[in-house]
Amino acid sequence: MQKLQGIAVSPGVAIGEALVVDSEGFRIPRRFVSRDTVEYEVERLNKAMAAAGDEIGRHRDAVSRELGAKYGAIFETHLQILQDSKLHSELEEMIAERHYSPEYAVSRVMRRYAEVFQRVQSRNVADLVDIEKRLLRNLLGRRREGISQLTSPVLVLAHDLTPSEAANLDRRFVRGFVTEVGGLGSHTAIVAGALEIPAVVGTGPFLTDVSGGDLVIIDGDNGLVVLHPDEETIARYRHEVEELRSLAARLETLRDLPAETKDGARIELSGNIEFPHEVDHCVDRGADGIGLYRTEFLYLAADKEPDEEVHLAAYNRVVQSMGKRPVTIRTFDLGADKVPHLPNPEDERNPALGQRSIRLSLRNVDMFKTQLRAILRASALGNVRIMFPLISTILELRQAKMVLADVMEDLDEHGVPYQRNLPVGIMVEVPSVVMMIDHFVDEVDFLSIGTNDLIQYTLAVDRSNKDVVWLYNACDPSVLKLIAMTVEAARRKSVPVNLCGQMSASPTYTMLLLGMGLRQLSVPPSAIPEVKKICRSVTIEQCEKVARHAFTFENARDVKSYLRKELKKHVPELGQ
Amino acid sequence: MTVANRAGLHARAALLVANCVRQYQAKVELVMDRQRVDALDMLQVLSLGAARGQSITLEATGVEAEAVLDSLERLFAAGFHEDEAEGEEQ
Numbered sequence: 001m002q003k004l005q006g007i008a009v010s011p012g013v014a015i016g017e018a019l020v021v022d023s024e025g026f027r028i029p030r031r032f033v034s035r036d037t038v039e040y041e042v043e044r045l046n047k048a049m050a051a052a053g054d055e056i057g058r059h060r061d062a063v064s065r066e067l068g069a070k071y072g073a074i075f076e077t078h079l080q081i082l083q084d085s086k087l088h089s090e091l092e093e094m095i096a097e098r099h100y101s102p103e104y105a106v107s108r109v110m111r112r113y114a115e116v117f118q119r120v121q122s123r124n125v126a127d128l129v130d131i132e133k134r135l136l137r138n139l140l141g142r143r144r145e146g147i148s149q150l151t152s153p154v155l156v157l158a159h160d161l162t163p164s165e166a167a168n169l170d171r172r173f174v175r176g177f178v179t180e181v182g183g184l185g186s187h188t189a190i191v192a193g194a195l196e197i198p199a200v201v202g203t204g205p206f207l208t209d210v211s212g213g214d215l216v217i218i219d220g221d222n223g224l225v226v227l228h229p230d231e232e233t234i235a236r237y238r239h240e241v242e243e244l245r246s247l248a249a250r251l252e253t254l255r256d257l258p259a260e261t262k263d264g265a266r267i268e269l270s271g272n273i274e275f276p277h278e279v280d281h282c283v284d285r286g287a288d289g290i291g292l293y294r295t296e297f298l299y300l301a302a303d304k305e306p307d308e309e310v311h312l313a314a315y316n317r318v319v320q321s322m323g324k325r326p327v328t329i330r331t332f333d334l335g336a337d338k339v340p341h342l343p344n345p346e347d348e349r350n351p352a353l354g355q356r357s358i359r360l361s362l363r364n365v366d367m368f369k370t371q372l373r374a375i376l377r378a379s380a381l382g383n384v385r386i387m388f389p390l391i392s393t394i395l396e397l398r399q400a401k402m403v404l405a406d407v408m409e410d411l412d413e414h415g416v417p418y419q420r421n422l423p424v425g426i427m428v429e430v431p432s433v434v435m436m437i438d439h440f441v442d443e444v445d446f447l448s449i450g451t452n453d454l455i456q457y458t459l460a461v462d463r464s465n466k467d468v469v470w471l472y473n474a475c476d477p478s479v480l481k482l483i484a485m486t487v488e489a490a491r492r493k494s495v496p497v498n499l500c501g502q503m504s505a506s507p508t509y510t511m512l513l514l515g516m517g518l519r520q521l522s523v524p525p526s527a528i529p530e531v532k533k534i535c536r537s538v539t540i541e542q543c544e545k546v547a548r549h550a551f552t553f554e555n556a557r558d559v560k561s562y563l564r565k566e567l568k569k570h571v572p573e574l575g576q
Numbered sequence: 577m578t579v580a581n582r583a584g585l586h587a588r589a590a591l592l593v594a595n596c597v598r599q600y601q602a603k604v605e606l607v608m609d610r611q612r613v614d615a616l617d618m619l620q621v622l623s624l625g626a627a628r629g630q631s632i633t634l635e636a637t638g639v640e641a642e643a644v645l646d647s648l649e650r651l652f653a654a655g656f657h658e659d660e661a662e663g664e665e666q
Binding site for chain 2: 073074076077080081083084085086087113116117119120121122123124127
């Protein structure tokens, strides 16, 4: 048994078979061959080894000719490794004695050697991986299986997933994700959240220790991954899966009840979504609206810039499904480095502080207008609101509103219908906006506090950097103060204020947020039942008391442990 | 023998050892920490992970056992010619 600690990005527990995806998207399932085909399979292995040997020989000759013998020697090494007599006998034995398929035998044996190499700190690990891939390519030929065609439930283990790989996975069969790299905001995290399956990222290297078909446990609540679990661990987690299932079943009974406190304060509880299909999760759980519709995947899923119709189709799907309930669409919120069709930024040494999000939209006005036109057109069909991300100065907001006015004028000229007075708001996620919040509330129809970036910019910490992530705390007193300032300014001018960061999804913070005066929360659809449960279990007076006390602490750890204790006291069912 | 070069018995060095052994009628085994591997089995040799300063016993059998050991001794002593000009490498 082996335990890995990573970053928990999507809650829940999954137990199942591993699907190991390497950097080329191979999957090597554990397969057995029948006794009578052993001879044929060994023959297949020999042919693949011979073919791989020929390939390497050709590479060696070509490279030696062009670059010199020194470079050709790299391939000579590969050839010698491939011709190692013990390697050959080990592979043959696995097929003949244990009836492993040649593919599985190769991936198993090579990964074991890779482990040995790592242990003795050999610098030749990459060579082994290269040889493994070459052998597998020769064995699988055209039958190479991608991860888009699955036939049984799997837990996907990968070094990293590209946005398109993540988006193209067969949803019906993927039960969980683990990636060696990545942080809270990684694509894997977002996709896993959208699929509502457990995910752990940033575990560090481990793929050499696991083969396809191995039993794996993903504990998305604690960021743990268990390889080769023992019976006791399996039993413990099975029990936990059962508990979670029965809690979910109990919470489901709240579906049609409003998020209302015991003393009658109505909380507007909306869903955050990334993909149009998630709107169904929101409807199923009785969300009051879509508080945050992120539009980034429209830009990531294809190699070319999405046109107006692509935008419109996605927005219409969401807006129509929600009927009269509000849908807040956030405009483009990415850096140029993430978007394939934008020119690579020249001066982007520090992307988090660079030309991203609204800054990039204002620089690429045509792209921005395309999105705004589609949002406005969708507004004719329902209750749409526009939200600008990463606003840091009042001038930026005015600029963005001017572009929007331009687009409206254009639509008017062409007689295209849209909602003329649709609400326009901003994300509050840069501390400068909070400092100037009294001015902003005069120029927006609503505010939405994005805690993820607000925390990052307030504490100057990158939450995907595991060396500093411990500084990243939603309940750091400085962050709470900024939220309080925003809520207070909004209250004075009767501007609605929502909170949509990850903070709103954690039951730990719900009482605090209500106590601070928030009446709108937007959470991932999966978190709706829990947060609703808390709203329905407490009074505003209790929450206000909790908030007052929380503000007396001077560090995040004390705040958090106090909040946990209070949750346990007031809603024991959720305060484990 | 002692591994003298900085990088240890890595791929390039192991290749030189194997190429040397091939020129003689002899079978050579490397013994380190009770592990014994054939000098021609590159994967096994690399799995030893012999670092600088590590001592390795060389055992040869066959008609040219003496000669191959002499030759290997020079190779080890020279630190696998690590810092010499490219042209001399084979």
